[in-house]
Amino acid sequence: MPELVAEPMRKELDKAKRMQGDMLLSYFDALSKSGVTGTKIGYSFVMANPIELLATFDILPLFPEITSLNISYRGGAPPLIAQAEEVGYSTDACGYVKMGVASIMDKTKTSIGYIPKPDILFLSYSGCQIYIHWWEQYHYQTGAPIFTIDVPYLRDYDRHVPKHDIEYVAGQLEEMIPKLEAATGKRFNEDKLKEIVRLSGKAWDLWKECVEMGKLKPTPFDAYFESIYYMAPITFARGSQKCVDFYKFLLDELKLRAERGIGPTEREDYRLVFEGVPNYPFFKKFWGLFSHYNARCVASTYPKVAGLVDTGSFRLNPEKPIESIAEYMIHAYCNWNMPVRTHLIERYVKDYRADAVVIHSIKSCRSFSMGQGDIREYLAKELDVPTLLVESDHVDPRYYSEAQMKNRIDAFFETLALRKNRSQIN
């Protein structure tokens, strides 16, 4: 068991989060100045986006999911949700959609500043059924054109994507190139795309090494709560040298933590696998409910929504840039069928030597949360893996009750403590 660590040492080995924060701030700054700089803003989704192709045309991507979660993290969700509900959105509608739509209404200033309107709307239609309607709404609000890429769902996925599916998506990306030329007034530069894809591939490789550090016992980082910070650059800065530098820095930091036996909690009493989107308005409190028990997450699914980096399902290839982007896009987490998602969690439990699984289900996102009851049943009943399912929302604080959440989590750790004591006696 690692010895107690002095606070200054922790801070010294916790610089990557600050670096990520700085990168995010300068990204938000670039977004807010786009009107002055004349940079084209391309709205895009976190899952299955062709960001490398957009970067080739110097389009700055804006991910409403990322802006909304950051607004929510900084306590700014309620006024935006209320604004959207005032114009007729249901309380049950996705919180991201409501916040995204409200954040570009006239004179709206969010907790992260003004959100620029889109010049182009990139609709990568994968997994989430709401995407298409959300982007249509933006189109009605702003008149920006929608460029749609239909991504086939992996219904009968057995770890092999049919070639015709990759060709289908790659064909749509190729068709989009002349439209991008017309929209930006810039000629397509294949060498530039190849270089961006090469840098993107490098970042993915480094990120993969980082997430797999969770296999160490004790893990040097929390593969869920800390990864929520670490996962951002792979989405908004992918394809840049800055992004590669960030993951290099992170990997070195995690290796150093491992060498010194330092982690995010005093000790590692429990190893958890985490499934689901976090609760952003109460993120640190929510984390505290687990870290209080010296529990560390060793693997999780959500930080890989930008790409299932540790499954060997895709690999960016600068020699085949369009095809490899297409292959990446098909492998979005919510584009996977439920049995494959379930077995990924099962594999994490085994490979990362986890004690238990925690599932956080969110009210307003059914594409992520559907089937989580079945995942719980399978893990608990078929595999005898202690599994807790708790529910709130990713952005809407109205769905969170701390007393109820704490009660369930406390009871879960009481059960895990008994189980642990028994296994030590036996």
Place this chain on the structure above:
Amino acid sequence: MTKYFAGVDAGSTYTKACLLDENSKLVTTTSDMTGVNIVAATKKVYQAALSKAGVREDEVSYIVGTGYGRYKITFGNTQVTEISCHARGAHYLFPNTRTVLDMGGQDTKAIRVNARGEVVDFCMNDKCAAGTGRFIEGSARALNLGLSEVGEISLKSTKPVKISATCAVFAEMETQEQLAYGNKLEDILYGVHSSIASRSIGLLRRVGIEPELTFTGGVSLNPGMVRCLQEQLGIKLNTSPLTMFCGAIGAAEFALEKTLAVAI
């Protein structure tokens, strides 16, 4: 000097307390409405238990607090969740218990336990209080009846009314609507109990129903709910006048053993 061990369960509606002696024998139980001042309620109920049993404060070696207000039990030594406590309490009263259904004022829990009364798995209703004791409370209020009467009255039903809603907020409206249709009181109340029972059974199935099933919490004293659950499940439930004290009994058991208290 005999040593005693106390469990205090600060629930959303009632606060319960009990004392066990060093042989794990139940000495006494007390309860009262929780009200708005949880700290005062827990002190009052605990003091009542002491005086009822004729036990001095210094004779109590260890106190475990449980229930939603467990952190307000300032005189307690430690806290354990009511999930673990109800499991232990149910096992204390009925040692062959393998499944527990705890129905309280604002939540319902289905708990699977092992032969030692330890929690193996559990499921609870989400933030929404639909399908909990609160729905019965709302219906009772709409009908101007006491909470202790509604179960008995529902047993007289001959032509049950089907009520599909379980939302605690709309309980009064739903009940009044049924009255407006000209339905009889007992038939409406049967429908109320039946709809809550079917929702709880959904929770039970999620953890898996293994006999014996013990019904705990305040609502376990309601004969109408016991009947509906037994009819729908097709098995007999364990209940007793003491099942509403299962949380406090389990807490006192933990106080006695201190095993979990040390572990956490």
